[in-house]
Amino acid sequence: MSDIEKTQELTVTLEEQLSKKVSKTILSKSVKIKTKKQKKGNFWGLMKFMFPLQVYKVMVNNGRKSWFIFRRYNEFHSLHEKIKKLYPDSNLRLPGKKIFGNLDPDFIQQRREGLDNFIQELVTHPQISQNPDVRAFLALDNPRNAQEPIDNDTFEDSDNMNGRDINPVNLGPSERxxxxxxxxxxxxxxxxxxxxxxxxxxxxxxxxxxxxxxxxxxxxxxxxxxxxxxxxxxxxxxxxxxxxxxxxxxxxxxxxxxxxxxxxxNGGELFFHLQRERYFPEQRAKFYAAEMASAIGYLHSLNIIYRDLKPENILLDSKGHITLTDFGLCKEGIDHSGTTNTFCGTPEYLAPEVLRKQPYDKTVDWWCLGAVLYEMMYGLPPFYSRDTAEMYDNILYKPLRLRTNVSAAARSILDGLLQKEKENRLGAKRDFQEIKHHAFFADINWDDLDAKKINPPYNPNVSGxxxxxxxxxxxxxxxxxxxxxxxxxxxxxxxxxxxxxxxxxxxxxxxxxxxxxxx
CATH class of the missing domain: 3.30.200.20 (Phosphorylase Kinase; domain 1)
Structure with missing residues (x-):
């Protein structure tokens, strides 16, 4: 591996400390730290009293060892001056000093980002990253001399603080x-x-x-x-x-x-198969919808709302059973009467109450199931338009149209799942129990379904x-x-x-x- 490749692995971000007593909890904003040696009439002593000393935390990893160091702005400035003289063509930039207004949140954020960019430029440069002053700044050659004031009652303006190696992440009992x-x-x-x-x-x-x-x-x-x-x-x-x-x-x-x-x-996304086939026969759509409903019902039993049911998040396994994936929008801790109000999801499948920015509950998932079932049987989501604003308007106000090329039971469950008022929606009263006992699923043995004893209507035919x-x-x-x-x-x-x-x-x-x- 080249030196350039090695140095590109080094990335640093900074963190201000928050109080005179430095807590064992890592905090993320600047702090008022008074120096003990303040003399009356001394301008700079007054400045130190009036304005906080900002201290930045840098986390360093070297092989299996990790440690953090604390640096003040002057130390960044001093390093910048040294490196600038040694490498005049490097164009290293450092955020400037500011006596007044240095408590402004925007200034704090900008300075922090500027110092972070400065460090990134140092450590990604193959020669500068090996400079003795840079290595000393990051305590690379002697990490046990890194600054570590966590155990001190007060954080003084001093460089003489002993450090210790730490593991940067508490992985808990599952760590291997x-x-x-x-x-x-x-x-x-x-x-x-x-x-x-x-x-x-x-x-x-x-x-x-x-x-x-x-x-x-x-x-x-x-x-x-x-x-x-x-x-x-x-x-x-x-x-x-x-x-x-x-x-x-x-x-x-x-x-x-x-x-x-x-x-x-590796059976592919449901989206992939829908694009290729445009729509599915009713029995095939029913099979997928039943497996989706079982998965959603299980999440609901754990007080989790899925919130992002869509063909792209539904995979087929090698036999043709569905697998829900991507749980990034899940909301935990929602019991049978609980609600949340975060605006999230995918436009085509958003429930009306989400669009209205009203509190919503688990029934948003049953709306999404209705939208996906509709798409599987009719080829497009129920209120689809290429114009997003028009589609939102359709979801809120346009009546549901159900063509008669599907069974009466299919039309009935779609009508129940796609009720615009969540209180009237199928699943509002007894959640998954209402879904599984609907006439549309009358021929589904749910125990056999969950045991994967029902043969899928489509086999992806993967060779391995x-x-x-x-x-x-x-x-x-x-x-x-x-x-x-x-x-x-x-x-x-x-x-x-x-x-x-x-x-x-x-x-x-x-x-x-x-x-x-x-x-």
Whole structure:
């Protein structure tokens, strides 16, 4: 590996400390810290008294060792001056000093981002990153001399603070050091999302094939989606026992990425098959809808609203059974009478109460089931328009049209699921029980369905686990990024993790206990 490749692994973000007593909890805003040596009439002493001293936290990782250091702005400034003289062509930029107005939140944010950019420029430069002053600044050669004031009662303006190695993430009882990116051979890109990619991967030790969802922490934080990602992780942990929900085998993290090691199903997205066939026969649509309803009912029993049922999130396995995936919009903690009001979902499948920005409950999922069932039988979502504003208007006000090319029972369940007032919607009173006992599902044996004893009406006919014919060729042709399989401890690269990210994603890593492990 070249020096350039090595230095590109180093990323740093900064964090201000918040109080005179530095808590063991990591906080994220600036702090008023008074110096003890303030003299009357001394202008700079007065300035220190009137304006807070901003201290920044930097998290550093080197192989298996991790530590954090505390640096003041003057230390960044001093380093900048030294490096600028040694490397005049580097064009390193540092945010300027500001005596007045330095408590302004915008200024604090801008300075923090500026200092972070400065550090990133340092550590990604192959020569500058090896400079002794830079290495000393990051305590790379002697991490035990890193600043660590956490155990002090007061945080003084001093460089003489002893440090200790720390693990940047508290992984909890599920932590297993053996689960890391280099345990897997990443074979193909099979999907892409807002925060990363889904890759086909083989575990080098077991030989098992998985779908691994790899997410970029920085992208998640930029869009304030940490809660959604952690909710997805939490829901995945609860899905282990259900046949129609994708299962989580492991979750773990590196300084810059999150990894979900998931069931691999290669029958293709329902969306893919609908596009190709335009619509399904009623019996086939009923089978898929029954399996979806079973999965949603199970989530509801755990007080979880799914909120994003759509053909793109419904996969077929190699036999033709459905698997729900992507739990990023799930809402936890909603009991039988609970509501929430976050505006989220996919336009074609949004329930009227969501569009009205009213509190909504679990019945939004039954609306979505109705919309997907309608699309499977008629070829388009029920109120579809290419113009989003018109489509929203249709969802709110346009009467539901049900053509007679489907059975009366099918029209009845669609009418019940697609009631614009949630109180009148099928499932409003007894949730899943109302759905499963509707006449449309009269010929479904639900125990056999959940046991996968009912033969699916369509078989994807895949030749094996590596058969990718049902995946978008655009993804499959994409090269696998080298960084996804790189484990920091195995390649001994220096890195600096984002302390904020590790706090936000605390408890992310997961390995199932032996009794829950997949065969």
């Amino acid at each position: 050091q053996s689960v890391k990116p280099s345990d897997f051979e990443f074979l193909k890109v099979i999907g892409k999302g807002s925060f990363g990619k889904v890759l086909l991967a083989r575990n080098k030790h077991e030989g098992n094939i998985y779908a691994i969802k790899v997410l970029q922490k920085q992208a998640i934080m930029k869009r304030n989606e940490v809660k959604h990602i952690m909710a997805e992780r939490n829901v995945l942990l609860k899905n282990v026992k259900h046949p129609f929900l994708v299962g989580l085998h492991y979750s773990f993290q590196t300084p810059d990425k999150l990894y979900f090691v998931l069931d691999y199903v 686990q590596l058969d990718l014919k049902h995946f978008d060729p655009e993804f499959v042709r994409e090269p696998v990024p080298a960084s996804v399989g790189r484990s920091m401890d195995s390649c001994k690269l220096v890195s600096a993790s984002v302390m904020e990210a590790d706090n936000m994603f605390q408890g992310f890593s997961y390995v199932p206990p032996a009794e829950d492990a997949f065969s």
